[in-house]
Amino acid sequence: MKFLKRCWAETDLSAVGYNLCEYKKLLPEDTELMCVVKASCYGHGDDLIVPYLQKNFGVKYFAVSNLIEGIRLRDMGIKGDILILGYTPPEFAPELASYDILQACTELSYAQALSANAKDTVRLHGAVDTGMTRIGVHGTAEEQADELAEISKLPNIVLEGIFTHFSSADGIHDSDEEYTRMQSERFFKVKELLEEKGIHLKHAHIKNSAGGAYGYGEGSTLARLGIILYGLYPDPAKPLPFKPKPVMTLKAVVSQVKWIDEGTAVSYGRTFVSDKRIKLATVTAGYADGYPRALSNKGEVIIRGKKCRICGRVCMDQFMCDVTDLPDVTPGDEVILMNSEINADTIAALTGTIGYEVTCDITSRVPRVAVIRGLIKQSGK
Numbered sequence: 001m002k003f004l005k006r007c008w009a010e011t012d013l014s015a016v017g018y019n020l021c022e023y024k025k026l027l028p029e030d031t032e033l034m035c036v037v038k039a040s041c042y043g044h045g046d047d048l049i050v051p052y053l054q055k056n057f058g059v060k061y062f063a064v065s066n067l068i069e070g071i072r073l074r075d076m077g078i079k080g081d082i083l084i085l086g087y088t089p090p091e092f093a094p095e096l097a098s099y100d101i102l103q104a105c106t107e108l109s110y111a112q113a114l115s116a117n118a119k120d121t122v123r124l125h126g127a128v129d130t131g132m133t134r135i136g137v138h139g140t141a142e143e144q145a146d147e148l149a150e151i152s153k154l155p156n157i158v159l160e161g162i163f164t165h166f167s168s169a170d171g172i173h174d175s176d177e178e179y180t181r182m183q184s185e186r187f188f189k190v191k192e193l194l195e196e197k198g199i200h201l202k203h204a205h206i207k208n209s210a211g212g213a214y215g216y217g218e219g220s221t222l223a224r225l226g227i228i229l230y231g232l233y234p235d236p237a238k239p240l241p242f243k244p245k246p247v248m249t250l251k252a253v254v255s256q257v258k259w260i261d262e263g264t265a266v267s268y269g270r271t272f273v274s275d276k277r278i279k280l281a282t283v284t285a286g287y288a289d290g291y292p293r294a295l296s297n298k299g300e301v302i303i304r305g306k307k308c309r310i311c312g313r314v315c316m317d318q319f320m321c322d323v324t325d326l327p328d329v330t331p332g333d334e335v336i337l338m339n340s341e342i343n344a345d346t347i348a349a350l351t352g353t354i355g356y357e358v359t360c361d362i363t364s365r366v367p368r369v370a371v372i373r374g375l376i377k378q379s380g381k
């Protein structure tokens with residue numbers, strides 16, 4: 001079948017490459033990239049991006065959120081280390097081993113359960129809670145090192161590394177900087193205590209996108225690059241050393257154009273009533289595509305290079321916008337819902353969330369299409 005131009009997302013691979021290369025320049029020479037590709041590359045299409053990262057940039061480390069995402073990467077032919085940052089039920093220890101996928105280890109009892117369920121060696125990175133209070137061994141640095149040492153002695157598993165996660169490396173306040181430095185110090189203290197016990201690990205990693213960009217966590221063997229790879233800011237309130245290029249362009253088309261008289265109510269609940277005669281276009285995307293309903297009467301889209309405001313509520317599959325200033329607009333015209341100008345961060349600011357959530361929320365019914373130097377490849381094809 002021909003490509004259905006209804007609502008689709010274009011993934012700009014050259015922007016991915018640009019963001020990766022610019023980010024790499026901010027890291028110390030010996031810090032390697034671990035590309036965080038969870039949630040299908042934050043909604044951008046893992047099968048489009050991950051093989052590209054492996055083939056064109058030789059990326060050797062990837063992080064996912066769960067076993068299914070990890071197996072998907074192996075099935076795509078991804079060779080390097082794949083680390084699951086989230087939880088895998090211990091009964092899946094054999095799958096972790098057979099697919100050679102590394103697992104984040106939250107605590108000793110979990111490592112014991114994995115060890116008991118494993119037949120072949122399961123590779124672990126021990127999570128160290130330094131202040132995110134999400135996962136990882138907790139307590140004093142000494143207690144954390146003791147627990148990790150116990151983990152490292154278990155049969156059927158191998159502790160290859162430790163990691164921690166910054167909670168506030170993108171924060172703009174002095175207290176954020178202080179807290180981030182405290183997390184870093186605590187982490188390397190645990191590493192040092194392990195070394196005193198004769199436990200030398202291949203990896204100790206702490207940098208996320210923000211950590212790497214702002215120079216925190218010196219000594220981290222890996223930088224877990226997520227949001228900046230996709231061209232968005234960890235926090236748009238804090239400038240980055242380079243301007244990342246947004247990777248996603250979300251498009252739809254105009255399905256109908258009409259003039260409406262003054263006083264005409266538009267969409268559910270009649271929240272918009274025209275104050276004069278205006279021209280309206282109906283657009284073929286809605287909240288079932290992940291285009292936020294919170295943009296009702298707030299958002300803007302781009303048609304023929306011009307910004308057009310959304311009129312009335314965004315429906316499940318359609319919405320209306322004001323095209324009074326566009327004399328030639330016609331059904332079939334492309335509508336840009338998101339690009340480098342109106343990007344996920346712009347939308348997030350209007351809807352009270354973060355860019356991460358905006359791109360992750362683009363639903364699976366929206367085809368992802370890779371665009372690079374004029375070539376196009378569709379996700380899942």
Ligand SMILES: *Cc1c(COP(=O)(O)O)cnc(C)c1O
Binds near residue numbers: 036085224226234
């Ligand atoms: C998601 C995640 C990252 C990536 O964070 P960004 O802010 O997108 O760079 C890194 N590490 C862990 C543990 C994560 O969960």
